[in-house]
Amino acid sequence: MEAGDGSPVAAAAPADSRTRLLVAGAFVPIAVVAGGLPSFSLGANLLVLVVGGALFWVGVTYRSERARPPTRRWPPGARRWLLPVGVLTGMEAVSYVLGSTPEHPTFSLLADPWLERYPVRVAAFLGWLAAFWGMARR
Amino acid sequence: MTRMLTIAAFLCALVGLGVLEWRARRPDTDLPTFGDLCGHVLSYRVGRLPVGRIALLGFWWWVGWHFFAR
Numbered sequence: 710m711e712a713g714d715g716s717p718v719a720a721a722a723p724a725d726s727r728t729r730l731l732v733a734g735a736f737v738p739i740a741v742v743a744g745g746l747p748s749f750s751l752g753a754n755l756l757v758l759v760v761g762g763a764l765f766w767v768g769v770t771y772r773s774e775r776a777r778p779p780t781r782r783w784p785p786g787a788r789r790w791l792l793p794v795g796v797l798t799g800m801e802a803v804s805y806v807l808g809s810t811p812e813h814p815t816f817s818l819l820a821d822p823w824l825e826r827y828p829v830r831v832a833a834f835l836g837w838l839a840a841f842w843g844m845a846r847r
Numbered sequence: 848m849t850r851m852l853t854i855a856a857f858l859c860a861l862v863g864l865g866v867l868e869w870r871a872r873r874p875d876t877d878l879p880t881f882g883d884l885c886g887h888v889l890s891y892r893v894g895r896l897p898v899g900r901i902a903l904l905g906f907w908w909w910v911g912w913h914f915f916a917r
Binding site: 762765820 | 849850853854856857859860861863864867871876877878879881882883884885886887889890897900901903904905907908910911912913914915916917
């Protein structure tokens with residue numbers, strides 16, 4: 710995949726199996742603990758702020774010195790992502806402006822009942838951590 | 848009624864994202880994956896400041912707080 714100016718789009722850095730094991734060994738226990746912490750609790754706030762803050766710092770500094778020069782142009786075909794992303798963002802904005810009521814629910818209002826279930830909460834937290842790993846490797 | 852329409856719109860958008868990702872991973876396509884788009888944003892810098900990384904990872908952090916803590 711190339712950007713519009715012909716330069717390669719930043720590919721995810723390959724992770725060896727040891728790194729994958731290390732990441733899974735750290736992320737899975739965190740998700741298992743986080744799944745037991747209900748929303749609005751002090752524990753949930755502290756965990757997300759501390760873990761998220763530490764990973765944010767790692768993600769911002771990791772590879773930043775040897776990252777390839779940024780490209781100005783988007784990869785060809787990128788604008789086809791605008792429709793679903795625009796619908797999602799637009800619906801979220803409209804529902805938020807209308808008060809995020811049961812008649813006009815935001816995405817998070819719809820997700821809340823699901824996230825009260827422990828397995829779903831653990832899986833979602835693991836997905837959140839995996840999303841970090843996916844971005845940090847780029 | 849509006850609740851159902853809202854949920855349907857969210858579902859359509861999510862299905863659309865899934866279809867685009869699936870198409871982007873097929874051989875011989877010029878469609879970038881969602882990861883490619885994130886990689887483009889992450890590479891954006893102003894001088895030595897990794898603005899793209901700060902913005903995207905900051906958004907990621909906020910999403911975690913919004914869904915799991917607030």
